Amino acid sequence: MSKSPIIEVHNLTVLYGRKPALWNIDFELPEKKVIGIMGPNGSGKSTLLKSIMGVVSPTSGFTKVYDQELDDVRYKVSYVPQRQDIDWDFPASVWEIVAMGRYQKRGLFKKLTSEDKDIITDSLEKVNMLGFAKRQISQLSGGQQQRVFLARAIAQQGDLFLMDEPFAGVDIATEEMIIALLKDMKDAGKTLVIVHHDLHTAQSYFDHLVLLNTRLIASGPTNEVFTDKILTDTYGGRLTTISKISQELENKEFPIRHK
Amino acid sequence: MNDFYIIFTASLVAINCALMGSFLVMRKMVMIGDAISHAVLPGIFIAYYLSGSTASLPILIGAALSGILATLMIEWFTKKARLQSDAAIGISYTLLFAIGIILISKFGANADLDQQCVLYGEIEYVSLWLQPIIGSFSLPKQSITLLIVCIILIGAVVWGYKGLFITTFDPNFALSTGVAVTFWHYFLMSGVSLTTVVSFESVGAILVIAFLSGPPAIAYLLTEDFKKMLVVACAIGIFCSAAGYYIAKWLDVSVAGAISSVIGLVFIIVFVLTSVVKSKADVISA
Numbered sequence: 001m002s003k004s005p006i007i008e009v010h011n012l013t014v015l016y017g018r019k020p021a022l023w024n025i026d027f028e029l030p031e032k033k034v035i036g037i038m039g040p041n042g043s044g045k046s047t048l049l050k051s052i053m054g055v056v057s058p059t060s061g062f063t064k065v066y067d068q069e070l071d072d073v074r075y076k077v078s079y080v081p082q083r084q085d086i087d088w089d090f091p092a093s094v095w096e097i098v099a100m101g102r103y104q105k106r107g108l109f110k111k112l113t114s115e116d117k118d119i120i121t122d123s124l125e126k127v128n129m130l131g132f133a134k135r136q137i138s139q140l141s142g143g144q145q146q147r148v149f150l151a152r153a154i155a156q157q158g159d160l161f162l163m164d165e166p167f168a169g170v171d172i173a174t175e176e177m178i179i180a181l182l183k184d185m186k187d188a189g190k191t192l193v194i195v196h197h198d199l200h201t202a203q204s205y206f207d208h209l210v211l212l213n214t215r216l217i218a219s220g221p222t223n224e225v226f227t228d229k230i231l232t233d234t235y236g237g238r239l240t241t242i243s244k245i246s247q248e249l250e251n252k253e254f255p256i257r258h259k
Numbered sequence: 260m261n262d263f264y265i266i267f268t269a270s271l272v273a274i275n276c277a278l279m280g281s282f283l284v285m286r287k288m289v290m291i292g293d294a295i296s297h298a299v300l301p302g303i304f305i306a307y308y309l310s311g312s313t314a315s316l317p318i319l320i321g322a323a324l325s326g327i328l329a330t331l332m333i334e335w336f337t338k339k340a341r342l343q344s345d346a347a348i349g350i351s352y353t354l355l356f357a358i359g360i361i362l363i364s365k366f367g368a369n370a371d372l373d374q375q376c377v378l379y380g381e382i383e384y385v386s387l388w389l390q391p392i393i394g395s396f397s398l399p400k401q402s403i404t405l406l407i408v409c410i411i412l413i414g415a416v417v418w419g420y421k422g423l424f425i426t427t428f429d430p431n432f433a434l435s436t437g438v439a440v441t442f443w444h445y446f447l448m449s450g451v452s453l454t455t456v457v458s459f460e461s462v463g464a465i466l467v468i469a470f471l472s473g474p475p476a477i478a479y480l481l482t483e484d485f486k487k488m489l490v491v492a493c494a495i496g497i498f499c500s501a502a503g504y505y506i507a508k509w510l511d512v513s514v515a516g517a518i519s520s521v522i523g524l525v526f527i528i529v530f531v532l533t534s535v536v537k538s539k540a541d542v543i544s545a
Contacts, residue, residue: 071437079436081435
């Protein structure tokens, strides 16, 4: 890696109780790439993103962003949590959720300016959700919910985006839209780090891959690390039936709609 | 005037509880309000014992401190002992409440505190302690404390709306943008503590919980906007206070009991009506 890394993770260990979620992880990520974080269920992918974002505090080790402490560069980093993490029956509109992306710049005690409103409008337009601005969030489909989360991250106007399973349980139109959007963002010089579980699309989506299974299995350019041996190490014996499993995963991740 | 005094006092409790309860309901932690409203007992007694009076201020401070102690205990049991939050709540508040009961039964023989009034309040008697305001117009002493707390809470919710909103809706995202999630948690808990402490003296622990959970839950069914939910919850709380009072007067039963029942009934009626409307809407749109 010739250029300075955008994210550094050193000796990172996270324990939940006595069970390790991540064990001694160490890697660096390059700038201006689309980076996939992959591994089987429960391999610590979300925990890794949360540790980088300071949502989970590490048991040992540390992470750096832009070669600095996260607190000094938070304004450059946008985080898209897992869609299932929040209550979509919350009485709030699409607009209010995307407006949260501006709280950081404007502070919690100042009114949003017309500039903020333009940015929110623009962000909604980028994900084709402007027509839904006044809609209550409980009326959205899974794909629309994901677009709202993306719009909120875009409204933060960061340079580095960490996204937790943005493709889980979304419709094909949304998946294609997100992919096109990611490409535009990459062309605009942004760095995208994406937790993903579908091996079939990994090669076409990502420039760089981090393969996890509680420990780090591999981290490097996709064409170097997307090999049978590394995938077997990551997914274990399950690789032989990997297509079956990824099908099953997809079924499992299918959003359960409460009505 | 007696009718007005009681309804006015109950309505203030309703507004205070609705404001705090709306956030608790959306955070799925209403039972923390339950816990605090019981856990304040030892603080109240110790403050009474040390200051030797039932004057409000030391009691308020003592109660607020034990309320905060309860939230700290719950937090500690959940985070450090990795206990489920409902189990942590159950252990913390029954322990504190029991200590309070033991203290009262051992040392409180001549005290003005009794276990009945802790649970059921004494809203029927608010007009016995009146404070003249202007000329012949006076208000019950308890309602004045409640009014001050009400103004503080409205101020706090308006001032801290975005912080409370973002940490309630999506705490992980809030953390990732550098919002002090822990601060807002204790900010809310202090408000809940203050609310339950000043409310339970007049309406008792049971009605405090009914007010904390009922009107916000009803408002949640009726609104799609959190700001409206706050206002509607207050309005429903006031309505239930008035309706409950007149029912209690008519049937000659406990006011706190009647108000709690009205809240429960209104919830069931609204729930059934909104389900009917929703299923009709589904049929039309399908």
